[in-house]
Amino acid sequence: IPVDNFDLVIFGGTGDLARRKILPGLFRRYCAGQIPEDAQIIGAARSDEGDEGFRKLVGDAVREFGGGRHCEDGTLENFLERVKYVRVDAMGDDGWEELQGRLRLGVVKAFYFSVGPSLFGALAERLRSFGLADDDSRVVVEKPFGHDLETARALNATLAQHFKEEQIYRIDHYLGKETVQNLMAVRFGNMLFEPLWNSQYVDHIQITVAETVDVGGRGGYYDKSGAMRDMVQNHLMQLLCLIAMEPPARFEPDAVRDEKLKVIRALDPVDYHHIARGQYAADDDQPGYRVHVGDPRSKTESFVALKCHISNWRWAGTPFYLRTGKKLRGRGSEIAVVFKDAPHSIFGDEAGRHNNILAIRLQPDEGMTLGVTIKEPGPGGMRLIDVPLDMSFAEALGAEAEDVPDAYERLIMDVIRGNQTLFMRGDEVEAAWAWTDPIIEGWNRRGEVPKPYDAGSSGPEDALMLMHRDGRKWREIK
Ligand code: NAD
Structure with a gap:
């Protein structure tokens, strides 16, 4: 049409x-x-x-x-x-x-x-x-919509002098991805998931945006920004909002954006022990981050992982782990909802136990996988294994991956249609900066230097420890 x-x-x-x-x-x-x-x-x-x-x-x-x-x-x-x-x-x-x-x-x-x-x-x-x-x-x-709360406010004020909020479309291309919208369809279009979507049944949630590339030609810009500003404040925060928000009454711009804003405002400040910050190091063949950005003393992070909490009725007690970085082992963006163990195993410990994980892949190969426990086939008694119920978006629609519209295509058409649902409102952006700023200020105040990590690894040791201390582990970056 x-x-x-x-x-x-x-x-x-x-x-x-x-x-x-x-x-x-x-x-x-x-x-x-x-x-x-x-x-x-x-x-x-x-x-x-x-x-x-x-x-x-x-x-x-x-x-x-x-x-x-x-x-x-x-x-x-x-x-x-x-x-x-x-x-x-x-x-x-x-x-x-x-x-x-x-x-x-x-x-x-x-x-x-x-x-x-x-x-x-x-x-x-x-x-x-x-x-x-x-x-x-x-x-x-x-993007970037501001460098911190103050600059974002100034930018909003400047735009507001000339345009009404209903005329301003702040792009976060993650919101245009097919799977991100599908996440809302899965949550609010099915009876199956929503009753379980809370701290009583969800052990924790992991959001990963992993890149294999280095800072490339953007070194100068990136070094002034870092992973926290470049990725967490906007993209990961938007994903967190969509996974955690309450059902809006209608799929309409302000109804959706009101609910997202409530999530950001309910986020607790992050304890600095719950953050791992890294910078990719040089290896035998390739220079590291500091050479790429041309500053031998740069303290900017190319990796960040953190644990945060949303203080509301639905999520109190369920941690959210966010992780993003460059020069990692694999490229992939994923949200994983890790459900709690079944309360009791009638099959005994020797049968093995697996908890259900709903993994939503944003790239590559947009799709979803639900890990379900079944009996291992064969005569060997009751042994439990975890099998994926896998839905590749492209396959499910009988389409080639390249036929799934790209985020920008969809978002530009939404601009023409006048639909702001998948665009960030000014107050959302400011609230996200209000949460991010103290983290960055803390690093600066303490003069913190990010930990080096090997190119092609899954990030610095601290990130593994962040999970390990809680008796959990990151999903593998493939
Ligand atoms: P770019 O430097 O490649 O292009 C800048 C464009 O702005 C050029 O067309 C240039 O002619 C024009 N321009 C510069 N000064 C001008 C002036 N005074 N008057 C009129 N035109 C002028 O930049 P880009 O990478 O295309 O990025 C554009 C914006 O999009 C930036 O805000 C960037 O942060 C953002 N962004 C870029 C990417 C990306 O992948 N490149 C991704 C996300 C966001």
Whole structure:
């Protein structure tokens, strides 16, 4: 079903994010028939591309970063006809009148800020002063949304001078992942799980986002941020909210976001004994983190693991363990709900015991696995084994993995539809910073240096100890 007709302006349209995600994503939606034939996609950035130069850039980006299987010959050429370019300086007055002249009346107008946050204020102001945006227009802002509570508040205040909250779409692409939404469907669409979804039956929950890559070309940016700001404050926090929140009355933006906010506000401050912080070390073949970021004394973490508690009726007593890092053994994002042991084994200790684990995989191969205990087949008496009930998303839908829409595709279409459910509200972002800031301030105050860990390992020893002390263990990073 096509969305309403729209003009989408991508500020930073020639940048890395636009080339890798936004533009190929729009093309795939075009192939899927969701983008109206006369929609306009307008790149706006500082360089002098012209319409033709930008079309070439978009064509190359689509070819390099994926067009999807169902795009027929000639579709790319048709798509490129919807693509335009205007040279605009966010900090100056150049290009704004031309851009204004290209926009149409009576269509949805969306402005994607795919530029650094230091430009958000200047863009918002000019969108209004040059008359491009009105009270129905939408602005999409990328992470990082602030560096701490103070800067996030300032950013919210700046945007609020020009736009209402209903017009602001703060992207956390994790919320656009198919499995993340499926998590809500599983929780609130089935009778099976929700009655067990509390501290009486759940022993603990693990959320892991593991990467094998190093900081790559982003060293300078990353070193000012670290894993806590870059991953935990936003992505892991959003996953925590969705897994822990109360059922909203309706699947509507504010109903969902109110419940997520309550989770963040119910989080206890984290005891610093319950945090493991690491930095990947050099090995024989490869330089370590400090060489990658060009600072031999850097104290920034490329890994963090922590235990936290949500103080409310549902979760009091059930710890949540979060873990994320770079240069780890495997790449994968997963939420695992680890249920308690059955209260008594009628089969005796020798039969073995396994607790149920519901593992929700976000990447790679989005899907879910429920570990169920059964009898080991054969005549050898009653021995219990754990077998997975496995649901790969792509397989279940009879689709190829590449047909499952990418997070950006879905989120951009939601912007056009005017649905904010999968976007962060300003107060949520501030509450997340209010929880994260004291952790980072504590590290700085104590002059803490992250522990080195081997590239290709599962992180520093402290992270293993965090679980071990509680008689638990991390799920393996494959
Ligand atoms: P980039 O440096 O590759 O691109 C920046 C873009 O902004 C370019 O198109 C450039 O021409 C434009 N630009 C810079 N100054 C301008 C000005 N004064 N006026 C007009 N245009 C100007 O950056 P990126 O990696 O594409 O990231 C863009 C934003 O998205 C950043 O906020 C970044 O943190 C965020 N982000 C990026 C990624 C990613 O994977 N690249 C992921 C998540 C979030």
